[in-house]
Amino acid sequence: MIKLALISSALTQPLLAQQEELTPINTNTTNDAIKAIEVPSYNLPSNSDWNLHPVPEDFYQSPYQVNLFSAEYGQDSERLWSQTKSVMAYGFGVAGFILMLPEDISKWDKENGVFTKWNENIKEGPTWDRDVWWLNWVGHPYFGGVYYQVARKSGYRQWDAFLYSFTMSTFYWEYGIEAFAEVPSMQDLVITPVMGWAYGEWAYQKEMEIRSRGGEVWGSRTLGDISLVLLDPIDAAGKGINNLFGTEVVKAGTGGINFAKMPLPNGEYEDQVQLNVNYQLGSGKAYQAPTYQKNYISIKDPVDIGVIGLGLNYGGFKPGKHWGLEQDAADGWSLGLYYSPKFSMKLDYLKGELVNENSQKNVTFEQFNVGANYYFNTESDWRPFVSAGAGEMLYAKNKEENGDSTFALNAGLGLHYKINNNFALQLDAKRYFNSKYSNHDDAYNLSLIYFFGDGQR
Known part of the structure; x- marks a missing residue:
């Protein structure tokens, strides 16, 4: 058992504040009283966690910095x-x-x-x-x-x-x-x-x-075990292999975290996070999966699922002359990352059944586009934007139906309206310039967007 004391008042205070069941500790409590306080212990899914380590003061000012390959803040890169x-x-x-x-x-x-x-x-x-x-x-x-x-x-x-x-x-x-x-x-x-x-x-x-409920779902440990495997089959498979061989073939070490008041040399007391790490490497003992006594809640992540926006689209196509199709309605979806009030990137898709001017038969006409939006007036709920992107125009579904497609660049204008943190409306118009037929197509779109989690910032 290895015990590391990670001392950081600025870091641990948010952690302490979010654990509702923690026993309040008075900084004037005597040393004997402190020793008598039973501090809860929480198991973690890994031996380390980014929010258990001090981060620079400007960390939240550069939320999209990448630490995946550096493990700069104590992440478990070996695992x-x-x-x-x-x-x-x-x-x-x-x-x-x-x-x-x-x-x-x-x-x-x-x-x-x-x-x-x-x-x-x-x-x-x-x-x-x-x-x-x-x-x-x-x-x-x-x-x-x-x-x-x-x-x-x-x-x-x-x-x-x-x-x-x-x-x-x-x-x-x-x-x-x-x-x-x-x-x-x-x-x-x-x-x-x-x-x-x-x-x-x-x-x-x-x-x-x-795991905070002892691994049970609806009071059943069996359902709990099945649920845990379905939620993360890779981790479950790794633990199964470790258990089979009785040693840690796949690194999936577990740890625990303790909160405590510790005396300082000047007579004051400071919050400390104590991280307990437990490995089993070829000990010959059966590998034991961890028991999680309580849900672990980290401090606020600088980037979370609130940046994800899923939209339902309704609009229309005005195809160029080459396609020989009449203008008509279309619907589809969008999925994007709304990085900030100024910038987003997303995939848009529209599909319509348009009438062929010669045969008078319906033909499937589709468009997909990966593009970027740059927004203005970012302090307001109404944000106009300009867009640019690239994608394809698809005529019919396959070659058996005389299907065809062409790569197209596009540019456009739009307006974004924030309804609340989780919903927004977005209206835009784009012109597509295809490279195959020196032709251009227009598309108009109204999208109702849902933002996950806490939603837009």
């Missing part, structure tokens, strides 16, 4: 790397299994070589996929949340955990393993890490809540 290797091992194991399946099941092109197919898919993507809705909006956010928790439970703050999820889902999965089978998907590149952030933070807090 992060160990868990990352586990994720990769599981993924390559799945890929090896798929490779052994018949080609009509796996859809992997073995005749021309899987690496040749991978290279072709990389060059062709990203594209707009036609996956069923639950795969895009349930499956991918779930696995994005699994990636997210690898970093979050290694003591990293939300922003760094999101960047980790983005890195793994983009380069390890979309442009890595999955690219052997299919072209990287534009929806997956955005939805997996962004919605994975929202789900992953919920799952992280929910796990702490379940």
Whole structure:
């Protein structure tokens, strides 16, 4: 057992203030009385946590600084790397299994070589996929949340955990393993890490809540165990492996935190955070999963899920002459990160059934765009903005329907209205300049946006 005393009044006071069940301590209490006070102990999901260490005074003035690769504030980088290797091992194991399946099941092109197919898919993507809705909006956010928790439970703050999820889902999965089978998907590149952030933070807090109740759900330990595995299968698999071999094969060390008043040389007393760390490395004893006595609540994260905005879109298309389509209504969705009142980046999607002027038949016309908005009048609830981005215009769904698509740059103007912290309306108009037909298209859009957590700043 290693015990470290981390002394920082400025840091521990917010922690103390947020623990409702802590016993108030009078700074004038005698030394004997202090010894008699029973200070509660709280287990952590990792051996370290960013908010247990002093941070610079300007930390909140630069909220988007990246500490993922430096572990500058005491994050558990060893656990992060160990868990990352586990994720990769599981993924390559799945890929090896798929490779052994018949080609009509796996859809992997073995005749021309899987690496040749991978290279072709990389060059062709990203594209707009036609996956069923639950795969895009349930499956991918779930696995994005699994990636997210690898970093979050290694003591990293939300922003760094999101960047980790983005890195793994983009380069390890979309442009890595999955690219052997299919072209990287534009929806997956955005939805997996962004919605994975929202789900992953919920799952992280929910796990702490379940463990604070002794691992029970609805009074059942069995349901609790099942829930914990579903919330974080990577961590659960790591602990299972450790338990199987009786030693810490996968680093998932646990720790505990104590709050106490400690005497200083000048006779005064100061709040201290005492972090207890417990490792089992080849001891021959069965690996014991941690028991979490109470939900652990950290100090305010400088960046949280409130920057995520999910929108429902309704608008219309005015296609250029090349398409031969009549102007009509369209609907869709948007998903973005609203970094500050001045700047945001998001993926917009609109889809409409437009009438072909020659055949008078309905044709599916779609547009997706990854763009940035720069806002003015930021102190007001009404914020005009300018936008710029790039994406694709898609005519019909596939080549069998004489489908076609073209890359397009766009620019536009809009107005953002803040209803409250969690809801906003956004109206914009964009002109798209396609590179294939020297043609331009117009799109108009009204979006109702929901912001997660505490919402907009």
